Amino acid sequence: MNGGESMSQPLLQVDDLHVQIASRRGIVRAVDGVSLEVPAGEAVGLVGESGSGKSMTLRAILGVLPPEARVTAGRVLLDGVDLAQLDNRRLNQIRGPKIAMIFQEPMSALNPVMRVGSQIAEGPQVHMGMNRRQSAERALELMRRVGIPDPERRFSSFPHEFSGGMRQRVMIAIALSCEPSLILCDEPTTALDVTIQDQILRLLVRLCRESGTSLVFVTHDLPVVAQVCHQLAVMYAGRIVEHGSVEGVLTQPCHPYTLGLVRSAPDVDHPRSSLVAIPGAPPSLVSPPAGCRFHPRCKFAEEDCTVSDPPLRLLDAGHATACLHYERCLDELRTEGADR
Amino acid sequence: MSVISLPAGAGSPESSPQAAAAERAQPRRHRWYRQPALMAGLVIIGLILLAVIAAPLLTSYNPDTQNLNATLAGISSHHLLGTDQLGRDTFSRLLYGGRVDLRIAFIAVLFPFVLGTILGSVAGYFGGWIDLIIMRLVDIVVAFPFFVLIIALVFVLGPGERSIYIAITLVGWVSYARIIRGEILVAKRQEYVLAAQSGGLSNLRIMARHLLPNVITQAIIYAMSDIVQDILAIVTLSYLGLGIQPPTPDWGTMISNGQDFLTTHWQLSTIPGLAVVVTGLGLSLIGDGLADLLRPGQ
Numbered sequence A: 001m002n003g004g005e006s007m008s009q010p011l012l013q014v015d016d017l018h019v020q021i022a023s024r025r026g027i028v029r030a031v032d033g034v035s036l037e038v039p040a041g042e043a044v045g046l047v048g049e050s051g052s053g054k055s056m057t058l059r060a061i062l063g064v065l066p067p068e069a070r071v072t073a074g075r076v077l078l079d080g081v082d083l084a085q086l087d088n089r090r091l092n093q094i095r096g097p098k099i100a101m102i103f104q105e106p107m108s109a110l111n112p113v114m115r116v117g118s119q120i121a122e123g124p125q126v127h128m129g130m131n132r133r134q135s136a137e138r139a140l141e142l143m144r145r146v147g148i149p150d151p152e153r154r155f156s157s158f159p160h161e162f163s164g165g166m167r168q169r170v171m172i173a174i175a176l177s178c179e180p181s182l183i184l185c186d187e188p189t190t191a192l193d194v195t196i197q198d199q200i201l202r203l204l205v206r207l208c209r210e211s212g213t214s215l216v217f218v219t220h221d222l223p224v225v226a227q228v229c230h231q232l233a234v235m236y237a238g239r240i241v242e243h244g245s246v247e248g249v250l251t252q253p254c255h256p257y258t259l260g261l262v263r264s265a266p267d268v269d270h271p272r273s274s275l276v277a278i279p280g281a282p283p284s285l286v287s288p289p290a291g292c293r294f295h296p297r298c299k300f301a302e303e304d305c306t307v308s309d310p311p312l313r314l315l316d317a318g319h320a321t322a323c324l325h326y327e328r329c330l331d332e333l334r335t336e337g338a339d340r
Numbered sequence B: 001m002s003v004i005s006l007p008a009g010a011g012s013p014e015s016s017p018q019a020a021a022a023e024r025a026q027p028r029r030h031r032w033y034r035q036p037a038l039m040a041g042l043v044i045i046g047l048i049l050l051a052v053i054a055a056p057l058l059t060s061y062n063p064d065t066q067n068l069n070a071t072l073a074g075i076s077s078h079h080l081l082g083t084d085q086l087g088r089d090t091f092s093r094l095l096y097g098g099r100v101d102l103r104i105a106f107i108a109v110l111f112p113f114v115l116g117t118i119l120g121s122v123a124g125y126f127g128g129w130i131d132l133i134i135m136r137l138v139d140i141v142v143a144f145p146f147f148v149l150i151i152a153l154v155f156v157l158g159p160g161e162r163s164i165y166i167a168i169t170l171v172g173w174v175s176y177a178r179i180i181r182g183e184i185l186v187a188k189r190q191e192y193v194l195a196a197q198s199g200g201l202s203n204l205r206i207m208a209r210h211l212l213p214n215v216i217t218q219a220i221i222y223a224m225s226d227i228v229q230d231i232l233a234i235v236t237l238s239y240l241g242l243g244i245q246p247p248t249p250d251w252g253t254m255i256s257n258g259q260d261f262l263t264t265h266w267q268l269s270t271i272p273g274l275a276v277v278v279t280g281l282g283l284s285l286i287g288d289g290l291a292d293l294l295r296p297g298q
Helices: A054-062 A088-094 A116-127 A132-145 A164-176 A194-211 A222-228 A246-251 A256-263 A326-339 B017-025 B036-053 B090-108 B110-126 B128-142 B146-157 B161-187 B191-198 B203-239 B251-261 B267-294
Strands: A012-023 A026-038 A043-047 A069-078 A099-102 A182-186 A214-219 A231-236 A239-245 A313-316 A319-321
Touching: A012 A054, A026 A043, A026 A054, A026 A069, A026 A214, A026 A239, A043 A054, A043 A222, A054 A069, A054 A099, A054 A182, A054 A214, A099 A164, A099 B191, A116 A132, A116 A164, A132 A164, A164 A194, A194 A214, A194 A222, A214 A222, A222 A246, A231 A246, A231 A256, A239 A246, A239 A256, A256 A326, B036 B090, B036 B267, B090 B110, B090 B161, B090 B203, B090 B251, B090 B267, B110 B128, B110 B161, B110 B203, B128 B161, B146 B161, B146 B203, B161 B203, B191 B203, B203 B251, B203 B267, B251 B267
Parallel strands: A043 A214, A043 A231, A099 A182, A182 A214
Antiparallel strands: A012 A026, A012 A069, A231 A239, A239 A319, A313 A319
């Protein structure tokens, strides 16, 4: 949904992706027509509440969906190859050397009974044809790059001997180990202390910039997005409701849901008397509400919002929204700004 | 209006390596030598293994040499446990018989361990129709009592060591398959498996290098109690004449042969019987001790 900006072939192009999960209550449309473009060397943020389909989108890109979920429609183009059509064996040649993933919980994402060094060295062994010694060398070099002190000694430690931040550094080292062109991050800093969080983000951004790696960054933490990403897509109930540059979306949110997210995030420069929560709960993805999926929680909702699901419309320079009455968000922001 | 801004994150030092080192140096609460059950079991089995391995040093009699001039001799300094109806030294036969039984038992436990672990991993990891087929096979085997099936199989295959291995493998793998499958079903939902898949590792590699080391403990613990069952099976088969064939000494055959003289020469049956009991006890104690030691969450 990048219409305005003219850019060369994006690295990753997700096109009308649908993921459905079979559950006891019925078919859950976890991802319902998501389109996304990740240009080479850029970081794209994907934000939304829990259950909005962010993680499922990532897992669908990589083809590691849970057994009960499947991609029902759409394409995932990486360098022109549709990953959704590849079998597991071909995908295994993509995962690692082309796309890597970083997970939220570094503790559970590391194998508890494998030495940290071996876990970092495994990718280069499998994908880059390195022997034991070469891959161990590579692991040590990576550990140095991600700032793990005393890598020679830490090489043979187990994950439980590391702190949370160090574990996430290990995860980053694993992700970088096969020099991928794209790293998918699934809330990589949510489980960390705020101070560590900042260190890890800076590290990640620096390393990706150095190697020209693109990022897809899933989070519900807007300040993190502001720090890391160039572009931002806001997901709600399995769809992208707003998309644009980080600057544009965060300063001029054109969807009431984005507005709600922005207002529920604390702001140090202009502390509000109270943070504003979005009323209500996310809709059921088994039977989503008719029309705009956000209308039951939206204070700007009108008659026409309940009729048909609004598509993303391009506003200006790459900023798109799925809200029919987006001017009201801007109005509200303007009056609020005047009050202050 | 500036909506989002971040405090300049001043990094606090992450947990120092020193702290981690101190944590490691701290003595583990469950040291293996502090487990009374494990220690007792190790001592018992150690002594028995020592005795059967050092058999040539402990007795000068060949276990198969008959001496028809000294049949059914009582306990004496020449024959520590007397002789049987063919004049063979009972003590010597006890030691050499132990060699045979223990060797077969320790080898026999490996085949079902390996087979069951492989099939259980495959069933648990892939699920679907593979799981269905393997688990129906398990159900079929489990439907029969262990000893009945073993005896029937050996009966069909013909007596002998090879038949014992085959029968125990065919019947014994199901327990390992069930244990490993259950553990894999839990473990494969862990995020590190997802992470390994996302790293482009093959299913075989994920199973062998990532999942198996996490789940194999339970199978090893079970293997200890399985050896006991295997020894009992071997002795039972020999007792019934289906196992180790004479003249090779073995506890089961000894018990069976001594039965005829139970009222006059009780030691001929009772001593090998006791040997079976003590060996079983020792291995069970090791199994219990290991379980306590290795079970997570202790």
